[in-house]
Amino acid sequence: MTLSKDAVLGLIALALAGAYYAGATQIQASLLSDAVGADGVPRVLAWGMAAVGAGLLLRGLVWRRKTEEDDETLPLRHHVRALALLGMLIAYLVLTPVLGYPVTVALLLGSVSWFAGARPGTALAATALLGAGFFWVMFTWALGIPMPAGFF
Template identity: 40%
Template sequence: MSSTLSERKTNLVTGAIGLLFSLGYVGFANGIEDSLLADEVGASGVPVFIGALMAVASALLLFKALMQKPAPGLLADADDTQDEDSPQNPHQLALGLLLILATYLVLLPWLGYVVSVGLLSAAVAWFAGGREAKVLFGFVLLTGPVLWFLFDFALKVKMPAGIWPTLFAG
């Protein structure tokens, strides 16, 4: 009989390790010295942001684990935890994600970053099992603009605009 740790325990361990690692990462990143040629973000800006993003993701994983009901036993049967809709072959999963990413790269020059990344995130969420239309639609509407704002305004990294400026310029 094949047994694995329950999803709750896995999320607790992964979230705790991720949180500790990300806090250490931010600590080391804050120690990076800026040179005289540094821009507004500085040499430590991107590493600190990545560490903070990892800390938020780890904290959300811990929160998710704490909201889950504990499994009846220490070990859960793998057959009970296997989702019927998930692909059995990890190569199928990787190929599906690769096709989604390739589609994103093809659409990016025409649709621009905001629309393309919104569609990418929704496609990945749907591929991962998210099927609630309202949630996916909200995800599309929020993800693209939030990430564009983060890169364009906060980090001063210009993202592709696509065909929209020429369509709306008049």
């Protein structure tokens, strides 16, 4: 039996509630605090989330209500491509302090355009380089933001 999406979401909500509650118990007590306490509202939110999770689980298991989302059948490829794009963004995050902003933003522009379907060639390379120059001028010069320079 495959779980309906409501049931899966309910389980996620319950897990989230549990983890968040555990986090709330870790909040240190302070003599500067009030009667509600720094952990008071988080505990309430965790219980609320648990209730919502239970409701969703119940709806998914007992009523087994079919939802629109259950009909959404995305091919595995969709998720893989999203993951790959996320990988490129994480690479940008990691590489910026090393290579510097102008280089990484050019790499990001080039690789994402290529991945999204632009044909590799001079047009793509030119767009990436000019685009990077444009962003660099806009943020570093016009806005005066100290973008990471990297090893330069």
